[in-house]
Amino acid sequence: MKRYFGRKVITAIFISGRGSNMRNLIDFSITKKSPININLVFSNNKNAGGLKYAKEKKINTICLDNKKFQILENKLLKILKEKKIKLICLAGFMKILSSNFIKKYDGKIINIHPSLLPKYKGLNTHQRVMDNKEKYTGCTVHYVNSRLDSGKIIIQKKIKIQKNDTAVKIAKKVLMEEHKIYPKAILKIFS
Ligand code: GRF
Numbered sequence: 017m018k019r020y021f022g023r024k025v026i027t028a029i030f031i032s033g034r035g036s037n038m039r040n041l042i043d044f045s046i047t048k049k050s051p052i053n054i055n056l057v058f059s060n061n062k063n064a065g066g067l068k069y070a071k072e073k074k075i076n077t078i079c080l081d082n083k084k085f086q087i088l089e090n091k092l093l094k095i096l097k098e099k100k101i102k103l104i105c106l107a108g109f110m111k112i113l114s115s116n117f118i119k120k121y122d123g124k125i126i127n128i129h130p131s132l133l134p135k136y137k138g139l140n141t142h143q144r145v146m147d148n149k150e151k152y153t154g155c156t157v158h159y160v161n162s163r164l165d166s167g168k169i170i171i172q173k174k175i176k177i178q179k180n181d182t183a184v185k186i187a188k189k190v191l192m193e194e195h196k197i198y199p200k201a202i203l204k205i206f207s
Contacts, residue, residue: 017103017124017205024053025206028101030109031059035066036191037107037128037198042073044199051206056099058092060111089117096121105198106160115162125160126205128198130190132172133158137165142183142190152176153186155194157201171201 019025027045029038038057045054057070062079070077078095082088096104106127118125131141133156145153154174159167173193177186 019051019206025051025103026055026100027052027103027105028056028058028096028099029054029070029105029107031057031064031066031107032061032110033064033066033108035064035069035108037194038066039069040195041105041107041198041202042070042075044202049203050199052103052202056096056101058095060088060109066108085111086114089114093117093120105202107198112164113160118160118162123159126157126170126201127160127165127167128194128201129156129158129165130187130194132156132174133165133169142186145177145186146181146183150177153190155190155197157197170204171197173197 017025029041031038042054044050045052054075057067057075057077059067059077059079060081062081067077067079076099080088080091102124104121104125106125113125131137131145132152132154136144142153152174154172156172157170158165159170161167173196175189175193
């Protein structure tokens with residue numbers, strides 16, 4: 017992906033909940049080395065915890081809660097165009113974007129997932145990892161394509177599972193690594 021004459025890339029983050037990755041990306045975006053600027057936080061859930069932080073940081077927030085996701089997507093695409101968004105970072109965004117939406121932002125949507133993809137796509141990853149007695153788990157930042165959690169991998173971090181680990185403990189450890197690799201992935205795609 018290219019920057020325009022070295023300018024920071026106009027970026028949106030999509031969230032549905034807590035927003036710790038969003039918060040981390042916002043903090044990263046104001047560092048000198050960051051190639052991105054966060055211009056918009058979108059949520060499909062008006063109660064998403066992350067919205068408060070984004071507002072405190074004076075970032076535009078938009079919340080569209082619509083059962084008919086098609087309508088929501090069309091409204092959203094219009095807003096993204098108006099705001100000249102060039103990169104979309106999904107961070108705990110729980111809606112599946114349509115292939116029409118993804119086509120419009122082809123190669124410009126990235127996501128963070130709490131497993132070593134292609135293993136453990138979808139939800140409830142940590143419990144499934146524990147149930148299967150895996151030796152390792154981790155997290156992945158990848159491009160988004162029209163198949164769930166299946167786009168090209170940008171970066172991954174592997175973590176060894178310890179004997180006394182539980183799904184809850186693993187979730188915490190993985191989240192800490194997520195916060196390290198998401199900014200690294202962004203640096204990588206613009207390097
Ligand atoms: C993270 O584990 C992320 O990998 C997954 O959803 C969770 C979101 O957490 N896609 P947060 O909202 O960023 O704290």
